[in-house]
Structure formats: C-alpha cells, structure tokens
Amino acid sequence: MSLTSRFASIRNGDSVDFSKVPVVPIEDFRSSILKMAAAKHRLCALFSQATDDRAPAGLLAVLADDIGGRLYLAASQPAASYPTLTPELPQAHLFEREIHESSGVLPEGHPWLKPVRRALADKTPFFQEQGEEVHEVAVGPIHAGIIEPGHFRFQCHGETVHHLEIQLGYQHRGAERLLSAGPDRRSMAVAESICGDTAIAHAWAHCMIREALAGASVSLRDEALRAVVLEVERLSNHIGDLGAISNDIGYLPATAYFGRMRGDFLNMLMLVSGNRYGKGMLQPGGAAFDIPDGMRAQMIETVRRSVTQVKEVADMFFGEPSVISRLEETGTVSMKVCEDLGLVGVCARAAGLDRDVRQDHPFGLYRFRHIPVIKLDSGDVFARAMVRFLEAQRSLEFLNALLENLPEASAGSPCGTPAGNRLSVSLIEGWRGEVCHVAKTGRDGRFEWYKVIDPSFHNWIGLAMALRGGEISDFPLSNKSFNLSYAGHDL
Amino acid sequence: METLKFIASYLTIVLLAPPVMLGIINKTKAAVAGRKGPPVLQPLHDTIKLLGKGAVYSETTTWMFRLGPVVSLAAVIAAASLVPLAGAPLVSFNGDAILFAYLFALGRFVTVTAALDTGSSFEGMGASREVAFSSLAEPALILAFAGLAYRAGEFSLVRMFAPHGGLNSAASTILALGSLFVVLLAENSRIPVDDPNTHLELTMIHEVMVLDHGGPDLAFILHGAGLKLVLMAGLLVRLILPELPMLGSAGSLLLGLAAAAVLIGLVESSMARLRLVRVPQLLVAAICAATFGLILTLR
Structure with missing residues (x-):
C-alpha cells in the first residue's frame, strides 16, 4: 500500500466530499504523517475538528507536497490521548498545543504542553533558568x-539571550467561531479582520473556500483584479517593513522615503476599493469593483514611478x-531550523527554502502568470530585508505587465451556496507567507467548522530561535524583520 | 554693571542654548529626510510642559530615585560654571578640567543609582550599559584633556580651550578633536552610539535609565542632557573657531554651537546606529586617537 493512499489528495482551492477523506486509526495516522514528512511533505495544518455540539472531535491533518503541488488530507479519531508527534516532528508543536487546548485530547509526551491562547487565564508557568548570573527580562x-x-520572556546572561519564550493570546477574538457560523453576510468582514494588514489574502482564502464548496468559477478579469490588489498589499507591507527596519537601526532618510512610498501603495488600494487596506474588494465569485481605463492609467503611472523610486532608496539603504x-548576522535562522519548524513566507525564503504558494500551489491568476521566487540563504535580518526588496521589485514588474494587459471583462457566475458535507482547503501566499483556510460544511451547506492558519502561527517560534544565543539589544530589530501578526496568531 | 551683564548672558546660554541646540539637530535630521520637522523651539516647549506637570513615583523607589535628576542637573550646571561660555568662565583654577570630568561622572553615578533603585530589569540593563561604555569614554576624555593641558601648561579649561590655542601640530589637534567628538556623541547618547529617538527599551542605553522619571524630574534630566551637549560642543567650538570680532565671544560661541548641531544632525542622518557590541570598539578607537594626539604633543 503506497503512502499517499492513506490520504485524500486535492489541489489548492478544490473541495472534496468529506466521506472520501480517510479516517484511519491514530497509530496509522501518526506513522503516515511522519513518513510523509520524511518524504519532504510539509505540515500545513493539524487540528481537531471541534464543534460546539459534537463532543469527541477527530483530528485532521493537511500535508502539502510543494513539488507535486498537491495537498493530502487524513482524519483520525483518537481517544482521550495519543502519543505526541512533536519530538519526531517539531513543526507539529504548536498545532498539538492547540489541539489540547481546544479539544482536550492529550498529545502524550509533548515537551511543552502549554495552552496557546489561554495560558494567561490558566496561569501556566513560564520556562525559567536558575543561577546566580542569569536574569530574566519581561517585555x-x-x-x-x-x-x-504580546508578552516576551527572556532568559539572559548579561546581554546574551539564552532563551526567549513568546506568550500570545491577548488578541483572541474567536474569529474561527464567527466564521463557522456562516456562510452569511458577515463572513467576508470577519475574514478581512483576521489580520488587518493581510486583509486581502485572508479575504481571498475565504472566497476560494466558498467558491470551491459551491463549485463556482471566477472570471479571468476578476482573477486578475484579485492578483493586482494582493500584490499591492504585498508591496505596501514590504516597503513599510523596510522603512520600519531602517527606523529601528536609526537610519532616518530611508525611513522617511520608504514610509512615504508605503502611502503610495495604500492610496492605490484606496483608489481601487475605497479602503486603504483593500477591505471590501473581494467577494465570493469575483471582485466587488472593477478597474476602469482611467484608473488603470493612473495605477500604471504610480507603478512605473515606484519602480525607479524603490530602486533608488533601496540602493541608498543597502549601499550604506x-x-x-548592522543587519548582517543579526537574528539568524538556519535553513535546517526553518525546515524543522515549518516556517513559511519571507522568513523561510530568506533562509534558503523555496516556499511560495504562488509557485508551489498556484491559485487564481498565478496559474497563468508566474512571479519568480526570491530566495536568499543567510537567514539573517539582512536576508529578510533583501527578500522584501527583491519581492517588491518582482511585484512591481508583475503589476506593470498585468495592468497593461488586463483581461477583458466577462461575466462570471455568481457564487451559489456551498454544497453539503464537503471539505475544502485554500492556500494563499500573503505578503507574510502562507495563509491557509480549511472548512467543512454540514449536510445543510453551512459550515460545520472553519480553521484558519495565519503565517504568523508557523513563524513566531522562528523569532524565538533567531534570538537564541544573540544579543538582547538585537531583539527589536529581529522582531521587526519578522514582523509577525499577533491578531493572526490569536485569531 | 559689566558683571551683571556677564552673569545675565551666562544664564541665558545655560537656559536657552540646550533646547535650541537639540531643536537644530532635529530640524537638520528632518531636512535630510525630506520632512518639515518640529519647530526649533519644540524642546523648550516640552521642557516647560514637563515642569508644569506632577510627578508619579513608584512605591518601590526610595529617596535615591528622587535625588537622581536633581543632582545630575546640579552637577552639569556646576560643570557649566567652569566652561568659558560668555567669553570667560564663572570660576576657573588650575585643575578645573579634572573637576569638570568628575562632575560629569557624579551626574552619571546618581542617574545610574536612581535607575537601579527602581528594580526594573530594563533600567538595570541600561545602567550596566551606561557604566560599561563610560568607563571607556572617560579615558578618552582625560587623555585628550592631557594633551591640551600640556600645551597650555595648566589644567584649566579656559587655557586649554583658548581660541587660537590648539595644539602644537595640526595632526595632534585633529586627533584630540576627533576623540572628543566621539566622546561627545557617546556621552550625549547620539547615533551611532545610542538612538535618542527610539522607543525600543531593549536597545536603549541612556533613555532606558530614565523611563520611570516623569514631570519636573524628566525636565531636569532632559535639560541636563542638553546642557551637557552644549558644554562639550562649546569646548570643541572654542578650540577650532577663532573669535569673530563682529559677534563677540558669546556670539561666536553660539554660531559655533549651531554649526556643531548641524554637524551632529548630519552624522545622525548619514549612518545607522552601531550594533551594541561594536560600541566599545568605537570608544577604544577614540582612546587610541587621544593617545596618539598626546604622544605627538609630548614629542
């Protein structure tokens, strides 16, 4: 029996009849996940399908084959506990903590089984170091x-950080619960608010789920419009981050120039959608607003101007x-650590991992038009800043070409109601990394549960690793170079 | 009458030069970044605003915490009386340069003790950094002073930093100036050593020690820090800028201070802050420059 036969296989943005997802005994579930991971499959999601009414919740795993461009799904129904995956598969560590927190199922032998979001309410102790010369700094x-x-606990010896524990959960708003009450008129607004600076990526992921479940197709023009706003969102954040990194090291001219350019991109989203973060632009089945020719010309002009300006300021910044x-060899994460912990997005690409959903699991317009993946290998703050600059350049080139040749408008089919008892997975490459939504409908076509995994959920542990053995005074800069979301993690 | 006029101009400089100089630095930085920047007198408004506020004291602190701002300002003002700000100093005697250096050390000592008094891990970190770095900045200052004193034949600031004085060669003057300028940047928590504008506690040196001070205490600290900058810049200005006849000695000093503020603003705009572990290297370089300057003078 081949390995993948224990799994249901789908492509990004497809849906599958839930009865086709194999439910395997927990021992097989465990061993096949480990085998898949050994064969370079990545754990996209692992969670308990907890709903309000059904008590014993099953586990569901989503593994991604980044080379073959397929997603593998399997479910299992463990009893009260099961042997933990974490020691053998470190990238499962936070998923298993979440499983324990949300369903009570115990991953036996998990090395640090703290609640993910409720640790404060439960007064769980922090990791501590003992000794005369070590001291603790709480931020x-x-x-x-x-x-x-967000709360950060450093165990320090002088200026050197031995360990950093990051405790989040202050921003928990119950986004998944609100979404699982849908789909309704509120769903889009909730999806856009999961993480305010990634509104478009989350909105797109939610739309893809709805369209996959309803079997709707999106017109080529609307796919293009979505790609335009997603890249503008990426640009505004990447350029804003470069300015923020520059501010943290006290290099003021670049801060001011990057900050102003970020405004150009936010204004572009304002122009298209009426909202500086692009909220309200996407809707299931397509895009809410079109880009008429006059607006298109205006956007092309801004994009062309930005190409030179971004280059000039970046040359000044990286030429100093x-x-x-200051940036080199600060906050380094090795490729091995990235791979073991399943980091995604800019952090992973800065450390030499070739992970980009737009390339690995192409969705929407990216199935027809490709953006080259940027990859550096030093894994330090410099690499993360450089990846941002290079990606911003690629996005500008992409926008320039796409806006010149927007596909003709054509009528798409309106998105209907989801089919019953189906499951769908959508992956979107947001500016921070992989945004993953997984949802299942009940018999009536309403969501039974809805799972969201923001890239920050994968990457916060990367920040902790970047600080290990580093200087405590480098924390703010490393933190800025990751620029992770608290709300996206806390949901 | 002459004496009264002298004291009046001295007081004006001590009270107004610090905020204006900080204002000019900020304006320069804004101009380089293409911004408008706050008005030049903004630091003065801030100080006045702070003086009108109440203060909040943590229950865990003692009298040491309240002593810090007062004594550190008093120490800097005492040091100001030794510096020829309005043509001549208020007080001058052989050896006042050493008193000058140790008044700064006293100010630092009380600031550091007040910071440790809060028991906050941030402030302890800042205190440890401040002491570590100033233990390297101090030798640079004393060595640079030594060369100047040897040339002047007396350890008094007014003779050491006499206009047209300088050292016996251009090279030794440049070396002394260079090391004193680095000490100035370090002592006054400017880039590349420290970032006076950052809000990131973990990277701060000086600012993190005064996080718990507010109201009039903070006004004292800010004014004291500004005055320290004026004093050190004032000495450097006297060393290189000849007295301009149409402006008088106080006028040429003020002009020189404005130029120094612009220079500091340009330095801050043109480079990023050093990594904290690199700061000692910069200070050791300042010590070396001062030592070479001294050797050239003694030769």
Whole structure:
C-alpha cells in the first residue's frame, strides 16, 4: 500500500466530499504523517475538528507536497490521548498545543504542553533558568509604540539571550467561531479582520473556500483584479517593513522615503476599493469593483514611478556600510531550523527554502502568470530585508505587465451556496507567507467548522530561535524583520 | 554693571542654548529626510510642559530615585560654571578640567543609582550599559584633556580651550578633536552610539535609565542632557573657531554651537546606529586617537 493512499489528495482551492477523506486509526495516522514528512511533505495544518455540539472531535491533518503541488488530507479519531508527534516532528508543536487546548485530547509526551491562547487565564508557568548570573527580562504585553499586545520572556546572561519564550493570546477574538457560523453576510468582514494588514489574502482564502464548496468559477478579469490588489498589499507591507527596519537601526532618510512610498501603495488600494487596506474588494465569485481605463492609467503611472523610486532608496539603504554591518548576522535562522519548524513566507525564503504558494500551489491568476521566487540563504535580518526588496521589485514588474494587459471583462457566475458535507482547503501566499483556510460544511451547506492558519502561527517560534544565543539589544530589530501578526496568531 | 551683564548672558546660554541646540539637530535630521520637522523651539516647549506637570513615583523607589535628576542637573550646571561660555568662565583654577570630568561622572553615578533603585530589569540593563561604555569614554576624555593641558601648561579649561590655542601640530589637534567628538556623541547618547529617538527599551542605553522619571524630574534630566551637549560642543567650538570680532565671544560661541548641531544632525542622518557590541570598539578607537594626539604633543 503506497503512502499517499492513506490520504485524500486535492489541489489548492478544490473541495472534496468529506466521506472520501480517510479516517484511519491514530497509530496509522501518526506513522503516515511522519513518513510523509520524511518524504519532504510539509505540515500545513493539524487540528481537531471541534464543534460546539459534537463532543469527541477527530483530528485532521493537511500535508502539502510543494513539488507535486498537491495537498493530502487524513482524519483520525483518537481517544482521550495519543502519543505526541512533536519530538519526531517539531513543526507539529504548536498545532498539538492547540489541539489540547481546544479539544482536550492529550498529545502524550509533548515537551511543552502549554495552552496557546489561554495560558494567561490558566496561569501556566513560564520556562525559567536558575543561577546566580542569569536574569530574566519581561517585555510587554503592553509595548512602547502603537503595536499589538504580546508578552516576551527572556532568559539572559548579561546581554546574551539564552532563551526567549513568546506568550500570545491577548488578541483572541474567536474569529474561527464567527466564521463557522456562516456562510452569511458577515463572513467576508470577519475574514478581512483576521489580520488587518493581510486583509486581502485572508479575504481571498475565504472566497476560494466558498467558491470551491459551491463549485463556482471566477472570471479571468476578476482573477486578475484579485492578483493586482494582493500584490499591492504585498508591496505596501514590504516597503513599510523596510522603512520600519531602517527606523529601528536609526537610519532616518530611508525611513522617511520608504514610509512615504508605503502611502503610495495604500492610496492605490484606496483608489481601487475605497479602503486603504483593500477591505471590501473581494467577494465570493469575483471582485466587488472593477478597474476602469482611467484608473488603470493612473495605477500604471504610480507603478512605473515606484519602480525607479524603490530602486533608488533601496540602493541608498543597502549601499550604506553602517546599515549592512548592522543587519548582517543579526537574528539568524538556519535553513535546517526553518525546515524543522515549518516556517513559511519571507522568513523561510530568506533562509534558503523555496516556499511560495504562488509557485508551489498556484491559485487564481498565478496559474497563468508566474512571479519568480526570491530566495536568499543567510537567514539573517539582512536576508529578510533583501527578500522584501527583491519581492517588491518582482511585484512591481508583475503589476506593470498585468495592468497593461488586463483581461477583458466577462461575466462570471455568481457564487451559489456551498454544497453539503464537503471539505475544502485554500492556500494563499500573503505578503507574510502562507495563509491557509480549511472548512467543512454540514449536510445543510453551512459550515460545520472553519480553521484558519495565519503565517504568523508557523513563524513566531522562528523569532524565538533567531534570538537564541544573540544579543538582547538585537531583539527589536529581529522582531521587526519578522514582523509577525499577533491578531493572526490569536485569531 | 559689566558683571551683571556677564552673569545675565551666562544664564541665558545655560537656559536657552540646550533646547535650541537639540531643536537644530532635529530640524537638520528632518531636512535630510525630506520632512518639515518640529519647530526649533519644540524642546523648550516640552521642557516647560514637563515642569508644569506632577510627578508619579513608584512605591518601590526610595529617596535615591528622587535625588537622581536633581543632582545630575546640579552637577552639569556646576560643570557649566567652569566652561568659558560668555567669553570667560564663572570660576576657573588650575585643575578645573579634572573637576569638570568628575562632575560629569557624579551626574552619571546618581542617574545610574536612581535607575537601579527602581528594580526594573530594563533600567538595570541600561545602567550596566551606561557604566560599561563610560568607563571607556572617560579615558578618552582625560587623555585628550592631557594633551591640551600640556600645551597650555595648566589644567584649566579656559587655557586649554583658548581660541587660537590648539595644539602644537595640526595632526595632534585633529586627533584630540576627533576623540572628543566621539566622546561627545557617546556621552550625549547620539547615533551611532545610542538612538535618542527610539522607543525600543531593549536597545536603549541612556533613555532606558530614565523611563520611570516623569514631570519636573524628566525636565531636569532632559535639560541636563542638553546642557551637557552644549558644554562639550562649546569646548570643541572654542578650540577650532577663532573669535569673530563682529559677534563677540558669546556670539561666536553660539554660531559655533549651531554649526556643531548641524554637524551632529548630519552624522545622525548619514549612518545607522552601531550594533551594541561594536560600541566599545568605537570608544577604544577614540582612546587610541587621544593617545596618539598626546604622544605627538609630548614629542
């Protein structure tokens, strides 16, 4: 029996009849996940299908074959506990903590079984180091500056960080519960609010789920419009991040210039959708607004101007020796660590991993038009900044070409109601990395459960690893180079 | 009458030069970044605003915490009386340069103790960094002073930093100037050593030690820090800028201070902050420059 036969196989943005998803005994479930992971499959999601009414929840695993472009699904129904996967498969660590928190199923032998979001309410102890010369520094949850809440606990020896524990959960709003009450008129707004700076990627992931479940198709023009706003979202965030990194190292001119350019891209989203973060642009079945010719010309002009401006400022920034010496070898994450912990997006590509949903599991317009994947190998703050700059350039080129040749408008079919008892997975490459939505409908076509995995969920542990053995004074800069979402993690 | 006028101009400089100098630095940085920037007098408004506020004290702190801002400002003002700000200093004697250096050290000592008094891990970290770096900045300062004093034949600031004085060769003057400028940047928590504008506690040196101070205490600290900058820049200005006849000694000093502020603003705009572990290397370089300057003078 081949390995993949224990799994249902689908492509990104497809749906499958839930009865076709094999339910295997937990021992087989465990061993086949481990075997798949050994064969370079990535754990996209592992969660319990907990709903309000059905008590014993089954586990569901989604594994991605990034080379073959397929997703593998399997389910299992463990008793009260099962032997944990984490020691053998570190990328499952946070998923298993979440399973324990949401369903009570115990991953036996998990090395650090703290609740993911309820640790504060439960007063769970933090990791501690003992000794005369070590000291503990606690930062947050309220920070200097206007950012989201999160608590960081450093175990330090002088200026050197031995261990960093990141405790989140302050932003938990119950997004998954709100979404699983749908689909209804509120669903899109909730999806767009999962993580405010990734509104378009989450909206797209939700739309893809709805379209897959309803069997609707999106017109080529609308696919193009979605790709336009997704790339503009990427640009505004990448350029904004470069400015923020520059600010953290006290290099002011680049901060000011990048900051202004970020405004150009936010204004472009404002122009298209009436919202600076592109909220309201997407809707199941297509896009809510078209880009008429006048607006298109205006956007092409901004894109062309930005091509030169981004290059000029980036040349100034990366050409400054004091900037390079500050960024290089700060907050390094090795490729091995990225692979073991299942990091995604900019952090993974900066460490040499070739992970980009737009290439590996192409969706929407990316099935027809490709963006080259940027990959660096040093895994430090410099690489993460450089990946952002290079991706911004690729996005600008993509936008320039696409806006020149927007496909003709054609009528798409409106998105109907989802079919019953089906499951769908959607992956979107947001600017931070892979946004994953998984949902299952009940017999009536309403969601039974809805699972969201923001790239931040994978990547926060990467920040902790980047700090290990580093200087505590490098934390703010490393943190900025990851720029992860608190809300996206806490849901 | 002359004395009264002298004291009045001295006081004006001590009170107004620090905020204006900080204002010019900020304006320069804004201009380089293509921004408008806050008004030049903004730091003065901030100080006045802070003086009108109440103060909040943590229950875990003692009198040491309240002593910090007062003594550190007093120490810097005492140091100001030794610096020829309005043509001549208020007080001058052989050896006042050493007193000058140690008044700065006293100010630092009380600031650090006040920071440790809060028991906050941030402030402890800042205190440890401040002490570590100033233990390297101090030798650079004393060595640069030594060369100047040897040339002047006296350890008093007014003779050491006399206009047209300088050292016996251009090279030794440049070396002394260079090391004093690095000490100035380090002592006044400017880029590349520290970032006065950051909000990131974990990277701060000086700012993190004063996080728990507010109201008038913070005003004292800010004014003291600004005055420290004026004093060090003032000495450098006297060393290189000849007195301009149409402006008088106080006028040429102010002009020089404005130029120094622009220079500091340009330095801050043109480079990123150093990684914290690299700061000692910069300070050791300053010590080396000062030592070579001294050797050239003694030769």
